[in-house]
Amino acid sequence: MKYHFKICYEMDMPLAIAVAVYLDAEHYIFLHKSLTASIEVLKKGLRYYKCHQTWNVFGITFGQTYICEYRAPATFINHHLRPHPEWLPSIHHVIKTKTMLRYYENPDSKTTLSELSVQLDIPFWLYPFRKIIEGVFRRIKILKDLEDVALVDRRAKLFGRFHNAVYLKKSQFLLHKDDYVKHFGENCEILNKSPAMFRKERWTDIRDLNFSYVKNFLKNDYVRFANFYPHQLASSQAELAAPLS
Numbered sequence: 001m002k003y004h005f006k007i008c009y010e011m012d013m014p015l016a017i018a019v020a021v022y023l024d025a026e027h028y029i030f031l032h033k034s035l036t037a038s039i040e041v042l043k044k045g046l047r048y049y050k051c052h053q054t055w056n057v058f059g060i061t062f063g064q065t066y067i068c069e070y071r072a073p074a075t076f077i078n079h080h081l082r083p084h085p086e087w088l089p090s091i092h093h094v095i096k097t098k099t100m101l102r103y104y105e106n107p108d109s110k111t112t113l114s115e116l117s118v119q120l121d122i123p124f125w126l127y128p129f130r131k132i133i134e135g136v137f138r139r140i141k142i143l144k145d146l147e148d149v150a151l152v153d154r155r156a157k158l159f160g161r162f163h164n165a166v167y168l169k170k171s172q173f174l175l176h177k178d179d180y181v182k183h184f185g186e187n188c189e190i191l192n193k194s195p196a197m198f199r200k201e202r203w204t205d206i207r208d209l210n211f212s213y214v215k216n217f218l219k220n221d222y223v224r225f226a227n228f229y230p231h232q233l234a235s236s237q238a239e240l241a242a243p244l245s
């Protein structure tokens with residue numbers, strides 16, 4: 001049985017930063033280590049990757065593979081989610097999942113609207129629990145994004161709110177780097193590409209969402225993710241002064 005829901009909120013960061021953070025594959029295993037133990041690219045295609053992601057629960061390593069598609073400038077589609085190894089019991093054996101994440105920039109506030117659309121194909125005996133399943137998705141998504149918000153706040157203190165030049169450097173690895181540079185490099189016209197209906201939109205900021213785990217994260221974890229030290233400021237200023245290469 002089909003079940004569809006959306007998770008929408010605003011994040012206080014420019015679109016160019018939000019997209020770069022999403023495409024920065026390395027940060028998943030450092031910043032999001034509570035959610036991801038490893039992530040590996042198994043196959044690269046034209047504007048898509050097949051990824052293998054694992055996490056550890058009670059000493060057991062669970063994993064999944066999925067196709068991660070990028071439609072520039074700011075749409076991300078995940079589909080063909082399968083357990084890995086295939087024999088390990090997994091929710092993917094009984095539920096088919098497809099997600100589409102769209103980011104839009106509000107050019108007035110220079111913030112990002114995040115719209116995650118989730119399509120589930122659930123067996124009838126699990127359908128009564130669809131709201132619980134939705135809640136699990138929502139919690140993981142919001143907590144991951146709160147960690148990103150803290151990271152971006154930290155980067156804004158070090159480099160400035162709009163600074164994405166580090167992501168444009170040749171030495172910086174990003175998934176789909178060519179597409180990112182094309183759309184978010186110098187003199188790009190990304191603001192004109194946001195649909196008109198989203199240009200003045202204001203959604204609830206992720207930090208104001210009324211969930212206990214949001215309040216807990218902001219109270220207990222935000223500082224750990226967002227804090228920085230004076231010597232980092234000095235090295236980041238040196239990095240800002242260095243030529244792009």
Ligand SMILES: [Fe+2]
Pocket residue numbers: 021022027028031032144148
């Ligand atoms: Fe992230």
